[in-house]
Amino acid sequence: MPKVTVHRKAHFNAAHRLYREEWSDDKNFEVFGKCNNHNFHGHNYELIVSLTGEIDQETGYVYDLGKLKRIIKIEIEEALDHKNLNLEVEEFKTLNPTAENIAVVIFNKLRKHIPLHLEIEITLYETPRNFVTYSGN
Numbered sequence: 001m002p003k004v005t006v007h008r009k010a011h012f013n014a015a016h017r018l019y020r021e022e023w024s025d026d027k028n029f030e031v032f033g034k035c036n037n038h039n040f041h042g043h044n045y046e047l048i049v050s051l052t053g054e055i056d057q058e059t060g061y062v063y064d065l066g067k068l069k070r071i072i073k074i075e076i077e078e079a080l081d082h083k084n085l086n087l088e089v090e091e092f093k094t095l096n097p098t099a100e101n102i103a104v105v106i107f108n109k110l111r112k113h114i115p116l117h118l119e120i121e122i123t124l125y126e127t128p129r130n131f132v133t134y135s136g137n
């Protein structure tokens with residue numbers, strides 16, 4: 001059967017601050033720039049979840065996108081939307097909430113729900129021009 005990739009887009013707003021406690025203010029600013037702002041700041045994150053696999057002969061689907069929508073809503077949007085990632089999301093209490101790390105956290109949350117024969121790729125936009133991809137490697 002042909003392999004097809006299906007995609008689902010989602011969105012969340014969240015605040016963060018990038019810093020390392022053991023670094024000086026100057027070094028933190030040099031490395032993280034505006035994202036080091038002490039009082040946090042928000043981003044409008046755009047998420048694309050892509051699943052690749054063979055088309056199921058019975059349904060004609062790779063994966064039911066309605067089901068994927070519900071999983072993303074519960075696992076990602078309800079966990080991250082309108083949250084301060086550093087203060088309110090367990091995973092980022094000890095992990096810098098960069099787009100890279102957020103993509104890995106999202107991947108791991110979804111992997112538990114998606115059948116193993118499907119490959120997952122996460123595309124996460126932190127700004128319209130800055131985005132990362134992660135597919136579990």
Ligand code: NI
Pocket residue numbers: 016034035041043
């Ligand atoms: Ni930022």
